[in-house]
Amino acid sequence: xxxxxxxxxxxxxxxxxxxxxxxxxLSVVLGIYIGTSHKPLAEAITPVGNLYLGLLxxxxxxxxxxxxSNSIGRLMQSHDAKQxxxxxxxxxxxxMVAVSGLAVVVASITGPGRNLSTxxxxxxGGLVNQSSIDLEVSLSGPLPVEEAGPDVxxxxxxxxxxxxxxxxxxxxxxxxxxxxxxxxxxxGLIKTAKTEAMFDVLDxxxxxxxxxxxxxxxxxxxxxxxxxxxxxxxxxxDVLFSMVNFVVVAMALFxxxxxxxxxxxxxxxxxxxxxVLRALKDPTILALATTSSLACLPAAIASLHxxxxxxxxxxxxxxxxxxxxxxxxxxxxxAAATLFVMQLYQKPLDFGTLWVILVGSVLAGMxxxxxxxxxxxxxxxxVLAPLKLPLDAVLVLFVAIDPIINPFRTLSIVHTxxxxxxxxxxxHTEHQPVVASASGFPTEAV
Numbered sequence: 001x002x003x004x005x006x007x008x009x010x011x012x013x014x015x016x017x018x019x020x021x022x023x024x025x026l027s028v029v030l031g032i033y034i035g036t037s038h039k040p041l042a043e044a045i046t047p048v049g050n051l052y053l054g055l056l057x058x059x060x061x062x063x064x065x066x067x068x069s070n071s072i073g074r075l076m077q078s079h080d081a082k083q084x085x086x087x088x089x090x091x092x093x094x095x096m097v098a099v100s101g102l103a104v105v106v107a108s109i110t111g112p113g114r115n116l117s118t119x120x121x122x123x124x125g126g127l128v129n130q131s132s133i134d135l136e137v138s139l140s141g142p143l144p145v146e147e148a149g150p151d152v153x154x155x156x157x158x159x160x161x162x163x164x165x166x167x168x169x170x171x172x173x174x175x176x177x178x179x180x181x182x183x184x185x186x187x188g189l190i191k192t193a194k195t196e197a198m199f200d201v202l203d204x205x206x207x208x209x210x211x212x213x214x215x216x217x218x219x220x221x222x223x224x225x226x227x228x229x230x231x232x233x234x235x236x237x238d239v240l241f242s243m244v245n246f247v248v249v250a251m252a253l254f255x256x257x258x259x260x261x262x263x264x265x266x267x268x269x270x271x272x273x274x275x276v277l278r279a280l281k282d283p284t285i286l287a288l289a290t291t292s293s294l295a296c297l298p299a300a301i302a303s304l305h306x307x308x309x310x311x312x313x314x315x316x317x318x319x320x321x322x323x324x325x326x327x328x329x330x331x332x333x334x335a336a337a338t339l340f341v342m343q344l345y346q347k348p349l350d351f352g353t354l355w356v357i358l359v360g361s362v363l364a365g366m367x368x369x370x371x372x373x374x375x376x377x378x379x380x381x382x383v384l385a386p387l388k389l390p391l392d393a394v395l396v397l398f399v400a401i402d403p404i405i406n407p408f409r410t411l412s413i414v415h416t417x418x419x420x421x422x423x424x425x426x427x428h429t430e431h432q433p434v435v436a437s438a439s440g441f442p443t444e445a446v
Contacts, residue, residue, distance in 0.1 A: 018218045024403045027221035028228060031400075035232025042229035049230055052223030055216055057378055059209045061168055061176055066206040067369045068180035069187060070199055071324045076188020077195075078317055087424045088318070092326050093362075095420050099328050100361045103253055103335035104354065112245035112336075113343030177367045227396055243401050246340050253332050254408045261419035268422040269308040279307035283418065287411040293323050296414045304418060304425070314425035322417040324369050329412030330376055331365030333405065338383045341394050347387065356386050376409075377402060 017023055035042045078084060161167040161175035168176060187195055216223075266276045283299040297320055304315040338357050342349065360383035368376045377398045381391035398405075 015218055018221055023221050027225040031225040031228025032232060034229035039233040042233035045226045046230045049223055049226030052219060059212055062205055062209045064176060064367055065180050066202040067324060069184035070202040071321050072181060072184030073188035075321055076185055077191060091420055091423045096326055096331055096362045097358060099257055100331050100335045100358050103332045104339060104357055106253055107249060107336040107339035110249050111343055112249045113340040227399055243397050247401055247404060250336055250405055254412045257412055258415055261416045264419040265422045271308060279303045283414050287414045288407045291406045291410045293410050293413045297323060300414055300418050304421060309427055310425040315421055318424050319421045322420045325366055326417060326420055327365040327368050327413050328416035329409035330368045331361050333409050334364045334380055334383055335361040337380055341389050
């Protein structure tokens with residue numbers, strides 16, 4: 001009888017279900033219901049959402065500093081560093097600015113944030129006035145003529161941290177990113193045994209905070225529900241519906257970049273379209289299923305080397321760097337999202353603003369290195385802040401649609417990273433064997 005009961009007992013409920021799209025979608029629906037129908041309850045659970053968002057932001061700077069410094073430092077220690085650096089300095093910036101420019105052009109033409117109802121704009125304006133941001137923007141007409149565009153020179157100067165400890169304590173992510181790049185280059189040029197220990201420390205920091213992020217993903221349904229309920233209780237459901245146009249535009253951009261990347265891989269690999277699509281199958285499925293670009297790294301390297309015959313040493317070294325640093329999906333998303341917010345506030349797009357969006361989206365995308373999901377969205381503030389636009393007032397809108405956008409944003413990061421690697425790598429030639437280190441970057445076999 002006991003054996004029969006054991007066989008009939010239900011299996012324990014796995015915590016992984018909390019990370020499933022079904023659970024996240026349910027939390028979105030529940031948050032919408034609470035925020036629109038039970039406003040006192042939404043106000044009561046506000047601290048839960050604020051606590052969750054604070055825990056996520058806590059992990060941004062350690063992950064950013066360790067991931068960027070480690071990736072660039074290991075590149076500089078490669079014996080082919082000069083050849084790689086020359087190609088990377090051309091391909092990486094060109095590709096990142098190109099996808100940012102594409103997003104700006106498409107979002108400017110399609111205008112996902114234009115032609116919204118007056119009631120929706122007034123609701124959003126009311127939320128801005130309730131936020132902690134000292135900002136007054138007219139949402140019923142164009143901005144005053146005297147509103148000048150941002151000073152590009154001041155923006156570039158502000159990127160350099162005069163005190164890194166102050167930048168860290170004040171959460172100045174852009175300045176920390178610049179410091180991480182400079183620190184990684186200098187660390188990579190010091191080729192001693194002590195630097196390898198520093199790389200191990202950086203890798204350990206990254207792994208530790210990545211584990212914290214992994215734990216927090218189990219609480220995402222709770223945090224997302226609270227954030228949605230709180231914000232929707234203030235702005236109403238009409239604002240959420242206004243994101244439909246933005247989702248369509250973002251999906252179209254991701255699709256266009258995927259097609260262009262596939263064409264680049266076909267050209268560089270000299271393989272047929274069918275062969276390339278078969279080689280891209282595994283990393284594509286993994287990106288959509290896991291929403292983690294780092295989890296797709298082994299499959300991406302295997303596809304480039306084993307299926308498409310690219311040089312193994314180059315793919316082993318450049319692919320991790322491309323996926324870690326060149327966050328193409330995030331760059332596209334930030335550029336389009338910035339145009340969306342600008343259109344909400346009817347802010348004109350002048351030459352200075354254009355450059356801030358192009359450069360800021362690239363840097364903000366790079367700043368998402370090592371992070372996924374909702375934490376990625378907080379980096380949008382790097383682009384909005386120089387434009388004097390509030391992140392707090394619109395963040396919940398992007399949080400609400402992130403379960404839909406995140407898989408395709410991840411796919412764009414992985415796929416375009418593979419295309420960028422194909423631009424840098426040569427086809428297979430004889431070379432010395434390469435052994436992957438614990439952090440995923442190659443070292444020469446002894």
